[in-house]
Amino acid sequence: xxxxxxxxxxxxxxxxxxxxxxxxxxxxxxxxxxxxxxxxxxxxxxxxxxxxxxxxxxxxxxxxxxxxxxxxxxxxxxxxxxxxxxxxxxxxxxxxxxxxxxxxxxxxxxxxxxxxxxxxxxxxxxxxxxxxxxxxxxxxxxxxxxxxxxxxxxxxxxxxxxxxxxxxxxxxxxxxxxxxxxxxxxxxxxxxxxxxxxxxxxxxxxxxxxxxxxxxxxxxxxxxxxxxxxxxxxxxxxxxxxxxxxxxxxxxxxxxxxxxxxxxxxxxxxxxxxxxxxxxxxxxxxxxxxxxxxxxxxxxxxxxxxxxxxxxxxxxxxxxxxxxxxxxxxxxxxxxxxxxxxxxxxxxxxxxxxxxxxxxxxxxxxxxxxxxxxxxxxxxxxxxxxxxxxxxxxxxxxxxxxxxxxxxxxx
Numbered sequence: 476x477x478x479x480x481x482x483x484x485x486x487x488x489x490x491x492x493x494x495x496x497x498x499x500x501x502x503x504x505x506x507x508x509x510x511x512x513x514x515x516x517x518x519x520x521x522x523x524x525x526x527x528x529x530x531x532x533x534x535x536x537x538x539x540x541x542x543x544x545x546x547x548x549x550x551x552x553x554x555x556x557x558x559x560x561x562x563x564x565x566x567x568x569x570x571x572x573x574x575x576x577x578x579x580x581x582x583x584x585x586x587x588x589x590x591x592x593x594x595x596x597x598x599x600x601x602x603x604x605x606x607x608x609x610x611x612x613x614x615x616x617x618x619x620x621x622x623x624x625x626x627x628x629x630x631x632x633x634x635x636x637x638x639x640x641x642x643x644x645x646x647x648x649x650x651x652x653x654x655x656x657x658x659x660x661x662x663x664x665x666x667x668x669x670x671x672x673x674x675x676x677x678x679x680x681x682x683x684x685x686x687x688x689x690x691x692x693x694x695x696x697x698x699x700x701x702x703x704x705x706x707x708x709x710x711x712x713x714x715x716x717x718x719x720x721x722x723x724x725x726x727x728x729x730x731x732x733x734x735x736x737x738x739x740x741x742x743x744x745x746x747x748x749x750x751x752x753x754x755x756x757x758x759x760x761x762x763x764x765x766x767x768x769x770x771x772x773x774x775x776x777x778x779x780x781x782x783x784x785x786x787x788x789x790x791x792x793x794x795x796x797x798x799x800x801x802x803x804x805x806x807x808x809x810x811x812x813x814x815x816x817x818x819x820x821x822x823x824x825x826x827x828x829x830x831x832x833x834x835x836x837x838x839x840x841x842x843x844x845x846x847x848x849x850x851x852x853x854x855x856x857x858x859x860x861x862x863x864x865x866x867x868x869x870x871x872x873x874x875x876x877x878x879x880x881x882x883x884x885x886x
Contacts (some may be wrong), residue, residue, distance in 0.1 A: 480540050480795045481724045481755060482651040488658065495699030497527040499667070501844060502685050502694040503827070504674045507536035508654055509822040510700030512837035515582070515657050518664040520694040520845055520851060526666065527685065529673035532658075537702045538650050539734055540797030542722060542748060542827050544581060545646035546597045547572035550826040551805030552609070559804055564854055566620045571851045573622075573631050575834035576646055576778050588656030592648040593750075596735040599640040600632065607637035614630055614640040622791060629799045633732060634785040645736060646806050647748055649832065672759060683818050696844050698838070699812060700822040720827070721772045721885045722757035724793035727786050745779055746827070754789070756780060760799060760827075769796065800824045804862065808841060809836045809855035811824045818864035820844070821857055 484766040496863075501517055503510045504526035514524045533539060547569050549556070556565045583592050601607035617624035617640075627642045634640070662668060676686045678695055684693045703717070729752045738746040745758035758779070773794065779785050802808060802824040812819040820843065822836035833852065844848035853859075 479792055480722070480797075481793050482539055482541075482543070482649060483533060483534070485649070485651045485655070485815075487531050488655055488869055490531070493527060493669040493672040493692065495688055495831045496691045496693070497525065497667075499523045499692060499694040500603065501696045501698065502527070502683065502692045502699045503700055504685065505536070505698075505700035505702075505822075506532040506654070506658070506670075507700065507833065508650065509833035509836045511654050511657050511661060512578075512582075513698055513700060513822070513841050514663075514666055514668075515542075515661045516841035516859055517844060518661050518666045518835055522842070522844070524666045525694065526541065526661075527672040527674055527687055527692065528668070528669045528670050528704040530562065531670045532654060533651060536654075537798060538654060538833070540698065540795055542746065542757055543648055543650040543830055544597070544746070544828070545576045545648065545830050546577070546642060546736060546828070547645070547831070548642055548738065549805065549828055550801070551857050553613050553620075554609075556805060559862055559865060560806075562620070567851060567854055568615075569620060569622050571835045571838075571854075572828070574838065575831040578834055578838065579648070579830070580646070582657060582660075583648075583653070585662040585709075586656055588653060588660075588662065590649045590652035590656060592646060592653075594644050595647050595748075597645040598627065598632075598735055598737045600737050601637040601639060601641075602635070602739050602741065610638075610640040616640075627629070630734070632781065635642055639737075641804055647736060647750070648830075653809075669814040677819065680816060680818065693766075696818045696820065698820045698822065698840055700833075700845075702798060703823060718760045718762055718799040720757050720760045720799055721769065721776055721794055721796050722755065722794070723773070723776055723780075723791055724756045725780065726752050726785075726790040726792055727754045727758065727789055728752070731786055739783075744778075745783075749758065753792075754780075754786075756833070757797075771785045777883070799827055801826050805837065807855060808833045808857040809839045810852055810857055812857065814858060841877075847861050 500523040514526050517524050519714045599610045601610050607769050608819050614624040623809050627637045627639045629638045675683050706713045710739050732749045734749050736748045744761040745881045747756035807824045814819040820840045825832035
């Protein structure tokens with residue numbers, strides 16, 4: 476069994492380390508899906524761009540530890556999103572994720588990237604009668620908002636369940652092969668990429684200088700596209716929470732479960748993707764403040780596979796954990812970093828939808844830098860007001876998470 480993610484079997488692409496000083500138009504800190512897609516879109520528009528990554532994308536990027544769902548089924552339920560944002564903005568949230576899936580597919584086709592991209596259904600599977608009732612409400616609301624959702628009866632699935640909401644034309648892919656391909660296209664367009672170059676500080680209002688562990692980069696704009704912004708206004712701490720999620724890759728008998736992406740209604744919830752004999756299953760998420768026993772979390776995952784999904788004949792291939800940064804109101808922080816700086820942008824707090832949220836971030840921030848109007852910019856702005864309803868919803872969820880967390884039973 477490998478203690479690394481499925482995706483890290485792909486060899487890392489080497490890049491030089493920044494030495495000395497260099498000048499550019501846009502500096503991007505972070506080489507994961509958000510940073511490299513932003514760099515690609517800006518370079519395609521004719522901008523001179525430099526990307527700095529603190530380690531290498533293969534090991535240090537959160538993208539390396541995802542399960543790589545491309546879906547508009549979000550961590551925050553649609554019913555809750557509507558309570559928080561209203562009908563119009565909830566529809567825009569869903570549309571932005573559909574746009575992100577379309578952009579990923581377009582980039583793959585335009586740049587001829589081999590990354591196992593395949594359209595697949597997403598199943599919100601009900602493991603209880605109350606879960607079925609909730610998912611049927613989600614289905615109805617999705618249809619009311621103009622997004623097609625259907626219902627599969629329990630008999631479709633070979634394990635005990637109460638049916639599932641289905642979103643068709645979602646997608647799965649290999650995230651590191653994808654960002655390697657995007658990076659290659661970016662560099663072919665004249666972009667510059669530095670590995671093992673950790674940003675330490677940003678200075679300057681009109682022209683910004685990023686100081687790294689090996690040198691400096693100066694440009695007109697800076698994009699902080701990291702898991703958690705290494706510098707941030709004090710009030711960011713009240714807008715997000717850090718979580719950890721646990722994942723296995725399993726080999727299972729072919730045909731055990733229909734191919735596709737799955738999530739359930741439990742709290743903490745579980746998610747898995749099936750492609751033939753390969754299953755990637757994750758869950759048992761908890762806030763990092765909660766004392767936990769990682770092996771307890773993995774034990775609970777195995778129990779879930781065996782007892783809830785009915786698969787006992789399996790082999791563990793990979794085992795890993797990954798960080799999740801959750802926004803209080805359920806959508807990420809994308810846009811101007813702070814009203815005090817007009818040349819600094821942030822892309823963070825992607826929850827469990829990093830592949831689509833990272834792509835949305837690239838679309839929004841590249842448009843802002845290029846002076847284009849973006850229909851989603853105000854919605855995702857980091858300076859938006861957090862509404863009381865969001866705090867109430869998140870407090871409810873946190874209480875449930877606390878009592879269901881994989882505590883260390885020895886303490």
